[in-house]
Amino acid sequence: MALQSMLAACCMTTLKLAAGLISGSLGVLSDAAHSGLDLVGSGITFFSVRVSDKPADEDHTYGHGKVENLSAFFEAGLMAISCAWIIWEAIQRIRHNSFELRYSAWPVLVLLSSIAVDFWRSRELRSVAEQTGSPALATDAFHFASDIWASLAVLAGLLATWAGTALHIDWLRYADPIAAIFVSLMIIRITTQLTREAVGVLMDQIPAETRMRVIREAEQVPGVLAVEQARVRRSGPNYFADLTLALPRSYTFEHTGELVRAATEAVHRAIPTADVVIHTVPRQARAESIFDRVRAVAARNNVAVHDLSVQSHHGKLHVELHVELDENLPLIEAHNFVSGLEAEILRETPEIDSVLTHIESEPATIEQPEEMVEENRRIEKALRDAAAHYEEIADVHQILVGRTGEHITLSCHCTLPDDLSMRQVHEVITALEDRFKLDCPEVHRVTIHPEPVTDNTR
Known part of the structure; x- marks a missing residue:
């Protein structure tokens, strides 16, 4: 589609330039310059769309999608430059009254043809842009839609100027340069919006509502305590979401994996095509009991505990538990490890007054029973x-x-x-x-x- 757009722009630029030189109309010449920039912009779009389709590589781990945003930014700059030149030339013609239009049917036919071609290009490009999410194609479609209004304004100015000359109405003779100024100001306004959007994407700016929608969906996943960080960026038509979720520290690796899959599906409900990366951090749940906190300390130290009990003596809580350690571990090392474990339990659960640990050996070899x-x-x-x-x-x-x-x-x-x-x-x-x-x-x-x-x- 980008290639067809480039060929159409080449054809229309040639026809408008010829019609402008024949008629001497600044409006038609400015439209020809505008179409020439369309040709350059279409070429840039064609190149950027091809580059952005390349998969991610070692140098571009997020892909090449931002080439499209860079293309849109460059194309908007070309439009602004052309408008500035048209406005300057129109003002000079009005000040010095140094123009004379020549009657010809060619400019009218060319402008009508341009309107028809721009309508076709805008509709086709908009359809493809909606299907692919391409910002470069969307910019091109918007550009050609503005060309329709520009061509209509130039046509109206050309006809008004001819009418003023034929009817000897002096002020109508300025309709052509005034139409050129009007079209240029309209295009500058559109260009400003396109530039702002392109710069926003290049600076990783996204609508705040998009990020909040991602956070709301992730927070609704059962088991997620909080979304501690959420970053969303866009590269061309692709979105990337990076989230850090706080999960109960008592969850197993398998349970955490299931929850991460559920959270990924939740993010896809907000942004269907997003590339999602989720980090998890263990956090203390609000409803954690003393037993849960003691087991969390044991899990953090990579040891198994059993026969965990909590007794109350004279208003003070006393914890007893069995810890399994390597049967080949020397007593001094086992005692030092358990002492550190008990100190960590006391820090984690300040309501506990004392901890008593029974050390058991965890077999390091496979048992080979002999039947009798x-x-x-x-x-x-x-x-x-x-x-x-x-x-x-x-x-x-x-x-x-x-x-x-x-x-x-x-x-x-x-x-x-x-x-x-x-x-x-x-x-x-x-x-x-x-x-x-x-x-x-x-x-x-x-x-x-x-x-x-x-x-x-x-």
Whole structure:
């Protein structure tokens, strides 16, 4: 489309120049100069559209889209220069009365043809610009639309001047240069707006409402605490959005990834074609409990904790927790690490008065159990006998007895009523474990997985 526009501008410039020289009309000559600049502008647009379509590379990581905005800025400058020359020449003709128009049908035919061609070019370019979002093509379409009014004004001035000469009305003889001045002032006004828009894009200026719309959409994503930073820029028809979101620090990496995808979709609702980059920062949620804050400290130090409890003694809160550390870590290093962890917990939760940490070893090697059939059967029977003492327990199954070195371990699934609370579940499982260990004290570790009756009967 840009190439067709350039060829049309070349044709019309030649015809207007010939008609202006034949008639001696400043209006027609100024329109020819205007069309000549259209030719230059169309060439720039053709070049810039081709360059802006190139993908991003190592030197232009945001692509080449701003070439179009630079082209629009340059084209607007050419329009302003042409208007200044036309106004100066028109004033000189009016001051010195140094012009004489020659009657000819050619200028009229050329101007009418120019109006028809400009109407076609403006409509086609506007359609393509709306489809592609190209600012250079949009500027060209706006430019050719203004040319229609310019050509109409020049035609009216030319006809009025001829009428004034034929009817001996002196003031009508100035209609041609006055029309040229009017057209130039109109184009300068349009050029000023185009220049302001081009400079704004080159300076990464976007409408404030666009940025606020992006922020509002991102803030509505469940889980986002706040949008701490939002930057939006435009390069040609493309938008780039860079956001920093505050998320609860308790979220896992996978949960954070899902939320980032949801936030990206939210930004696309505001700017459908935007290239979105989202950074996340962990923040303390307003509804965080003491347990959440203690676990956050542990996660920040990359250690696993369990059996976390908080007790109140004489109005003061006391925290106990188990921390798993590498089994090969020396005691002095483990103690220093835990001491630092406790100090950080106290800073994070000032309402806590004291912290007691139980250090457990986290196996660094894969356990290789050795099965002993008869002994395993005895241990399994002891577990089932112990479970029979509790009416809440429907059954125990998937019992697995293993050995690692000198240690015996046992794991099983325990079926309980659906509506039993977690507190009651914990009490029953603890009682079962205690009773079982009375009969089998040699078992080093017992792991019981509770599950509801409904799930077990599927």
